[in-house]
Amino acid sequence: MGTIFLFDALREATDEEMQKDKSVFVLGEDVGHYGGSYKVTKDLHIKYGDIRVLDTPIAENSFMGMAIGAAMTGLRPVVEGMNMSFLLLAFNQISNNAGMLRYTSGGNFKIPLVIRGPGGVGKQLGAEHSQRLEAYFQAIPGLKIVACSTPYNAKGLLKSAIRDSNPVIFFEHVLLYNLQDHVPENEYFIPLDKAEVVRCGTEITIITYSRMRYHVLQATDTLVQKGYDPEIIDLISLKPIDIDSIVASLNKTHHVLIVEECMKTGGIAAEIIAQVNDNYFDLLDAPIVRLSSQDIPTPYNGALEKATVVQPQQIVEAVEKLLS
Known part of the structure; x- marks a missing residue:
C-alpha cells in the first residue's frame, strides 16, 4: 500500500x-x-x-x-x-x-x-x-x-x-x-451509491461531502474536546442519495446537521431534508440544520470568498446550539 x-x-x-x-x-x-x-x-x-x-x-x-x-x-x-x-x-x-x-x-x-x-x-x-x-x-x-x-x-x-x-x-x-x-496496490472498486461513515458517534449525525469532509473533521476535533460525540457521514453518492445510511445513523443520534459547499437554495442538503422530513420525521428530536454556501456568485476577494463558504467554527457552533 x-x-x-x-x-x-x-x-x-x-x-x-x-x-x-x-x-x-x-x-x-x-x-x-x-x-x-x-x-x-x-x-x-x-x-x-x-x-x-x-x-x-x-x-x-x-x-x-x-x-x-x-x-x-x-x-x-x-x-x-x-x-x-x-x-x-x-x-x-x-x-x-x-x-x-x-x-x-x-x-x-x-x-x-x-x-x-x-x-x-x-x-x-x-x-x-x-x-x-x-x-x-x-x-x-x-x-x-x-x-x-x-x-x-x-x-x-x-x-x-x-x-x-x-x-x-x-x-x-x-x-x-x-x-x-x-x-492499495491490489485492484479495488467502490460502489457508486453508498455513503461512507467516516466517524461513528451517538449524539448527532453530521452529513457532508467533498472538501467539506475536512472542515467537518477539523470541527470534530474541537467538538470531541468539548465532550460531544458526533457521527460523520461522507455522502460520496449525491445521486442517488444513500438514505439508508443516513436513517441508520439517525436511529442512533436523532439529530442531523448537513454541511455542504453547495448553495443553500435547491442544494443537496435541501433534498436530504425533504426526504427525511417526508419519510422519517418521527426519528428527529430537533429540526435538521444545514450549513451551506451563500447564495451569491463567489467573490474574487480572498476574505469575501472565505466568508461565503462554511468554516469549521460555524460547524462547532451549530452542533452546540442544536444539542443545547
Whole structure:
C-alpha cells in the first residue's frame, strides 16, 4: 500500500481501465500532450496515442455530443472538463441526451459515459471558475452523481464509474488534488451509491461531502474536546442519495446537521431534508440544520470568498446550539 496524491489516484484508475478495455478513451481540452490542467492524464497520450487520449477544441457542446454518440456505439468515453463550470455549455447534451437516451430508446442504447473534472470554490478563482454544479445536475433523470474526497475513494469510484453502463457525473474538488493518502496496490472498486461513515458517534449525525469532509473533521476535533460525540457521514453518492445510511445513523443520534459547499437554495442538503422530513420525521428530536454556501456568485476577494463558504467554527457552533 503506497501513499499517492489524489490526482495520481485518478490517473491510475484511468490508466488501469484503459489498459484492460480498449473501448475506454479520454477526451477534453488539454488532456493529451499537456496532461490535463491538474495532471490527471499526464503522459497517457504517450502510452495510448492521440486518438484514445484526444485533445479537443474549446467546444464543450460539440465534444460532449461526440462522447455521447461514442457511448451509444459501445465505446466508454471519459470526458474531462477543464473546469466543471465550462460544461454548462454542454448542459443540453448532458440533460437531453446523456441522461435520457437509455430511457427514450426503450433500452436499446446504453450510455457508459463518465464526465469528470475540477469544481468547487478554489482560492480566488473568481465566480465563473468557482461553480458548485451538484444542484444543477441533480434534477436530471438518468444521471448518477458522485463526489470523491480522498485518494482512496477517488480511485475506486472512478474505476466503478468507467465500468458503469450509465452516465456518471464525477466531481473532484479543485483544492483536493494534492491530498495524499494510502491506496492499495491490489485492484479495488467502490460502489457508486453508498455513503461512507467516516466517524461513528451517538449524539448527532453530521452529513457532508467533498472538501467539506475536512472542515467537518477539523470541527470534530474541537467538538470531541468539548465532550460531544458526533457521527460523520461522507455522502460520496449525491445521486442517488444513500438514505439508508443516513436513517441508520439517525436511529442512533436523532439529530442531523448537513454541511455542504453547495448553495443553500435547491442544494443537496435541501433534498436530504425533504426526504427525511417526508419519510422519517418521527426519528428527529430537533429540526435538521444545514450549513451551506451563500447564495451569491463567489467573490474574487480572498476574505469575501472565505466568508461565503462554511468554516469549521460555524460547524462547532451549530452542533452546540442544536444539542443545547
